[in-house]
Amino acid sequence: MGFLLLRQRRIAAYRLPEVEPNSLPISVIISARNEAENLQRYLPTILEQLYPTFEVVVVNDCSVDDSHNVLLHFSEKYPHLKLVTVTEHRKFKTGKKFALTMGIKAARYEHLLFTDADCEPASENWITLMAQNFTGTTEIVLGYSPYRKTAGFLNAFIRFETLRTAINYLSAALGRKAYMGIGRNLAYTKSLFFKRKGFASHLHVLSGDDDLFVNQNATADNTVIEIHPGAFTYSEAKSTFSSYFRQKKRHMGVGGLYKARHKWLLSLDAVSGFLFYILLVLSLYYRLQPLVLGSVYVLKLLVQWIVFRKAAHKLGNASLLWFLPFWDLIYYVYLNVFGLIGTFIKTTRWK
Template structure:
């Protein structure tokens, strides 16, 4: 092979790989871009703050309710209510709600009828909560979630414009969770925010999601999703989001932290998310495919870089004997060496935007391990797919 042919083929391969990797870097900056956009909004005061109803579907989490409800009830926001919907999976929840109502008279609660069977109880709980809400904007969260700031609702309200129907916020596990559980959820948030900033929201986190009540009800809510019991957040946003009606709220004050219970529960959440992903519209599937392709290209990157290093170790000619192929190989190795550094810097900016723990170096190595680590999740999702369908 001549030098010119070799350099041409290497250039074409490099262009294809770098294009996808640059796209990946753009996604890694999603939270930082959302934070920069957020800082241009007016957070000056309650004069423009719409009334909000916070909806909390509670299923067997009495202790979490008593721990986290006070942080929500004491939000620095002028007009809001909190509605807890008891899914009646444990009697302790009702007892906890009685104690909380005595302490916070403005707390309201309702329940899912015990006769309900074979329907996603969380979807039904959210629907009942939305219908019971007195205000136009509803914010969804969970019993085991704590706002990072007493100005959480104020921060979300900054994005509740007249032309918006959905506001997506950031949520992840708290500081006690292992990094291995935080990184996959951060990866999901990066993709969700990147898609929303591009005007094509395809995912969200039910721990920190705001919806316009009238829009939710007129669009049928979960009516088209009753055949499966997962996807109460991502599938809903994928169906209801348009090119202009979705905003993102990205700021340390608008972050929500979820208590980490166990690796088993974290794995179940990932399985449910993967099962729900099969029902996304085409745009969501294509975006997830693009991210997955970029992750697989990390293997191509690593193999190419290691091959270039091995070539230099085995054959290191004097400078006057350099040929075009050797110069191109060395240049390719140097260029690719900058990618993990650039990715780490981009990810650091995004994690700082939401006050997340530093995991900059972890994502690149997680990409290398990702296909193996998620194999069990994929198999579990495949074999348990019928468990998420209405019988």
């Protein structure tokens, strides 16, 4: 319960500030590989944002579908759309970090806002809400990107895992100890990117263009969050266990490169949560102080419900909490299983 009371409660207690729009020019950057259908569907929602000065830089990363023609068509209608093309080289394999670097270099403006080709902003004020945070010493803005609700166990768990992850990293940022961000909704400055040599320190790792960059560059003074509902970006969750497994295998593989204190805290949360359920089951099976552990479990669940209820209302997934005991157990099993998988298995492609 220490994580609940000391860390995760911060997002529950957080109050949204008043919207204070600014007029900083913004470069929205999207890396897209074989995303013709998603670009056709979602790119207009970004190009038609209500913001005074912005450009949208789309990096067509070695696509072999109809992405090129789709982007050419949009560029004729939207003059603030800038196209960057990365072609596959026989001797040099590119990845998302290379594509993003090309997009950042091509960006006209200092303040950069990132999302993916399969993401849709919750409102036409997405840029406004994210950009308003670039004041004072702020160099990084952490947004939130939930998945759309559909039927089925997998979708519900993905949305719960996304909610839990968001509660963790947003609360950490509120505590001035940011350790990760999500590339589907993330902003930072071009100066910070080049000052810290971009992705150079982890270019050998497939993933990490978002969480590793934040982990290595966030400080107590340069990172803020934005969780206004209009600033969310929505996307479709994976619909099969195999595709979800591939996605999470990529993401889990970068955890070993986090700063030591972040690795320790995240590992402590995962292992302690898992061991709690093991001890609970063993105590019931062997009848070892079941009343004591049962009381502790009820207390933990009550505190968790109070904290998560407020956070989930802010982040738009309150309905998931009706099955909190079940999802919490599955979540800790998932954390430990994929933690082990990420330790021993490496992937060689980003899509």
